[in-house]
Amino acid sequence: MRIRVLGSAAGGGFPQWNCNCPRCREARSGRLAEESRTQSSIAVSADGDRWLLINASPDIRAQVLATPELQPGRDARDTGIAAVALMDSQIDHVTGLLMLRESTTPLPIYCSERSEEDLRTGFPILEILSHYCGTQVHNLPLDGQAVEPPEVPGIRFTPVALTSKAPPYSPHRADPQPGDNLGLFLEDRRSGRTAFYAPGLGEMEPQLEPWLASADVLLVDGTTWADDEMQHTVGGRKTAREMGHMPQTGPGGMIEHLRRFPDARRILIHINNTNPILDPASCERAQLAEEGIEVAHDGMVIEL
Ligand code: MLT
Ligand code: MN
Ligand code: ZN
Numbered sequence: 001m002r003i004r005v006l007g008s009a010a011g012g013g014f015p016q017w018n019c020n021c022p023r024c025r026e027a028r029s030g031r032l033a034e035e036s037r038t039q040s041s042i043a044v045s046a047d048g049d050r051w052l053l054i055n056a057s058p059d060i061r062a063q064v065l066a067t068p069e070l071q072p073g074r075d076a077r078d079t080g081i082a083a084v085a086l087m088d089s090q091i092d093h094v095t096g097l098l099m100l101r102e103s104t105t106p107l108p109i110y111c112s113e114r115s116e117e118d119l120r121t122g123f124p125i126l127e128i129l130s131h132y133c134g135t136q137v138h139n140l141p142l143d144g145q146a147v148e149p150p151e152v153p154g155i156r157f158t159p160v161a162l163t164s165k166a167p168p169y170s171p172h173r174a175d176p177q178p179g180d181n182l183g184l185f186l187e188d189r190r191s192g193r194t195a196f197y198a199p200g201l202g203e204m205e206p207q208l209e210p211w212l213a214s215a216d217v218l219l220v221d222g223t224t225w226a227d228d229e230m231q232h233t234v235g236g237r238k239t240a241r242e243m244g245h246m247p248q249t250g251p252g253g254m255i256e257h258l259r260r261f262p263d264a265r266r267i268l269i270h271i272n273n274t275n276p277i278l279d280p281a282s283c284e285r286a287q288l289a290e291e292g293i294e295v296a297h298d299g300m301v302i303e304l
Helices: 020-031 062-067 112-117 125-129 206-214 228-235 254-258 283-291
Strands: 002-007 039-044 049-052 081-085 107-111 135-139 153-162 182-188 196-198 217-221 265-269 294-297 301-303
Touching: 039 228, 112 135, 125 135, 153 206, 182 206, 196 206, 217 254, 254 265, 254 283
Parallel strands: 049 081, 081 107, 107 135, 196 217, 217 265, 265 294
Antiparallel strands: 002 039, 002 301, 039 049, 153 182, 182 196
């Protein structure tokens, strides 16, 4: 199984269009220009030909252009994207679907029933796409059952319901339920190698333990270093936890949790532009290195 990181930043990307925090400034023109990152998405394949796109970022056009495997030239219109899976209905994870409207066949989309509802009401992308390529929606089970999408042979995944929040435009924003936000336990059916992907992980709940403990790779929420980071860098109103993201530091933070899985390759993804780990020379980044934790970057390839 090959996992290709298409976008490793949180919503807004790095740098964010209107942000003048120190790191965004440096990414725009200075020392951190090479560290730019597009918005949250990965692609997974067992055969290198047929890819499962996991989340469809607003930056998908640039991501496909940067990824030759996703643009094979076998036909007049062609793509390596065989199916799409969505972790939630957030803008940074679904807007790219609109950019796939030129597809010559209906897009196979795997998502929870809750996300489908959001994408037919508050943010009706699926309705809009019915006027273009159309979609073929498959609702994901939340009972621990694995899914083997026929479009991506050799890949099996199990959706894991996570505690978080539906987006602001969701009709069930005020009523969080399982299915609003998912993690995926990914398996290569031939090698048996596994990865757990959760770009939005608000809480380390006990039911996650077996998934985290058995994965060879943990590709998890790296949004912020500190819980109050958005407030003190850009005057944001909400803490990371209030937005459904576990910070790296502080009691019950991500670093503390990841120490329990020393045998897995541990990688942070969905990194917000305010996070000091985006600076490779920062002491926060050195601290991660000491813990053996990696920081995802666009184009990163994980072979399993
Ligand atoms: C989130 O994960 O909280 C999102 O990145 C927010 C957004 O896209 O606006
Ligand atoms: Mn996000
Ligand atoms: Zn910024």
